[in-house]
Amino acid sequence: MKTLSYQTFKSETHKETAAIQKDDLETFSSQEPLTQPPKTLIIIPAYNEGKNIGAVLEGIQKQSPGIPILVIDDGSSDNTEKIVREHNAKVISLPYNSGYGVALQTGFLYAVKNNFSIVIQMDSDGQHDPANIKDLMEEVQKDNCDVVIGSRFLSKDSYKTSLARHAGMFIFGNIASLFCGQKVTDPTSGFQALKGRAIEFIASDNYPPDYPDADFIILMNRCGFKIKEIPVTMHASPDKESMHHGHKTVYYVFKMFLSIFVTLLRKSPKR
Amino acid sequence: MPPRIQIISILICVFLVAYVFELVRRKHLSEEYSMGWLLTGTSMLILSVSEGAIKWVSGLVGATLFTSTLFFFGLLFLMVICLHFSIRISALTKQVRTLTQHIGILDHEKKALEEKVNQPPWQTGTSGLEQI
Numbered sequence: 001m002k003t004l005s006y007q008t009f010k011s012e013t014h015k016e017t018a019a020i021q022k023d024d025l026e027t028f029s030s031q032e033p034l035t036q037p038p039k040t041l042i043i044i045p046a047y048n049e050g051k052n053i054g055a056v057l058e059g060i061q062k063q064s065p066g067i068p069i070l071v072i073d074d075g076s077s078d079n080t081e082k083i084v085r086e087h088n089a090k091v092i093s094l095p096y097n098s099g100y101g102v103a104l105q106t107g108f109l110y111a112v113k114n115n116f117s118i119v120i121q122m123d124s125d126g127q128h129d130p131a132n133i134k135d136l137m138e139e140v141q142k143d144n145c146d147v148v149i150g151s152r153f154l155s156k157d158s159y160k161t162s163l164a165r166h167a168g169m170f171i172f173g174n175i176a177s178l179f180c181g182q183k184v185t186d187p188t189s190g191f192q193a194l195k196g197r198a199i200e201f202i203a204s205d206n207y208p209p210d211y212p213d214a215d216f217i218i219l220m221n222r223c224g225f226k227i228k229e230i231p232v233t234m235h236a237s238p239d240k241e242s243m244h245h246g247h248k249t250v251y252y253v254f255k256m257f258l259s260i261f262v263t264l265l266r267k268s269p270k271r
Numbered sequence: 272m273p274p275r276i277q278i279i280s281i282l283i284c285v286f287l288v289a290y291v292f293e294l295v296r297r298k299h300l301s302e303e304y305s306m307g308w309l310l311t312g313t314s315m316l317i318l319s320v321s322e323g324a325i326k327w328v329s330g331l332v333g334a335t336l337f338t339s340t341l342f343f344f345g346l347l348f349l350m351v352i353c354l355h356f357s358i359r360i361s362a363l364t365k366q367v368r369t370l371t372q373h374i375g376i377l378d379h380e381k382k383a384l385e386e387k388v389n390q391p392p393w394q395t396g397t398s399g400l401e402q403i
Contacts, residue, residue, distance in 0.1 A: 072375070090379065091379070092375040092376060092378070092379040093378065094375045095371060095374060102368050106372040106375055109372055209365075209368060
């Protein structure tokens with residue numbers, strides 16, 4: 001008689017269970033479509049957004065009820081965390097301010113760890129309209145799409161911004177379009193929906209920690225992810241400076257050119 | 272090389288090497304980071320002490336003044352050390368970033384577990400500890 005150790009027994013039982021589950025799933029999927037909605041998470045990085053975050057959360061809860069919201073409090077010194085808790089949303093508090101990219105990536109790490117299959121990322125300053133979440137979700141669930149970017153420039157509503165910022169978006173949008181072989185109108189948009197491997201890719205070392213922008217869109221395109229843009233409504237946030245203001249603009253332009261250049265030089269990482 | 276600059280140069284190099292050894296002895300500087308400084312100090316000391324070595328190196332780089340050779344190599348070593356530190360800082364920044372993210376997620380999970388444990392049993396049917 002064959003004697004099985006506990007580990008072998010566990011592993012073989014697991015294999016059998018997995019095979020049965022796979023068979024069941026295949027039979028089930030061939031007969032009728034899956035009715036179970038995909039596990040979705042909304043990620044919002046926030047830094048000192050006590051004034052705006054409440055309204056943003058209320059807007060999301062009204063427009064997309066039932067979808068869990070995760071706010072990454074990026075070392076805020078105000079009451080951002082308290083307001084998020086009051087609105088029954090999940091909050092991860094980073095011990096100190098680490099920057100937009102790091103906060104966002106933390107959310108993706110959480111999503112990978114908790115097996116979320118769709119992630120919607122949006123800003124905490126009220127710039128993004130929660131009414132568009134539904135559109136992003138619908139689009140990302142289609143077969144020919146891994147990443148959906150909400151573009152303010154495809155929308156009929158005119159988006160007002162400074163000339164310098166507009167010029168930057170235009171230049172990097174055109175560079176991204178050139179190297180992606182498809183039109184990219186809004187590479188700086190933080191209103192996106194991602195699914196499956198794209199979520200894992202952001203949670204990996206490939207993600208730029210400071211300003212994920214045109215460089216990352218080019219990288220994702222090179223790695224074979226299918227990217228699509230859809231029109232969304234974006235409101236200007238008058239009480240807040242952009243993260244690319246002042247001396248940071250010079251660094252941003254330098255970093256973006258350098259990052260795009262080295263992205264093109266590097267061998268594409270595996271998906 | 273004028274004797275005054277030679278003496279000053281030797282004294283500085285001796286002081287640098289001795290000070291680096293002392294820092295390592297007191298554990299204020301790790302062995303890993305002391306290597307660059309010891310290499311720089313020793314090389315500069317050899318160039319300052321040995322007339323033949325500095326003559327040969329000056330001829331090699333095409334310098335007419337021996338002091339220029341000393342400055343040139345001093346700067347070169349400092350540049351290499353700075354680049355080495357930039358590489359190390361980049362690696363450390365990445366490690367700190369990863370730690371920060373994991374601390375944030377673990378803290379969130381800890382709070383969620385604490386809430387579950389502290390929940391009264393009549394709300395969940397079982398006690399918090401049983402749920403875990």
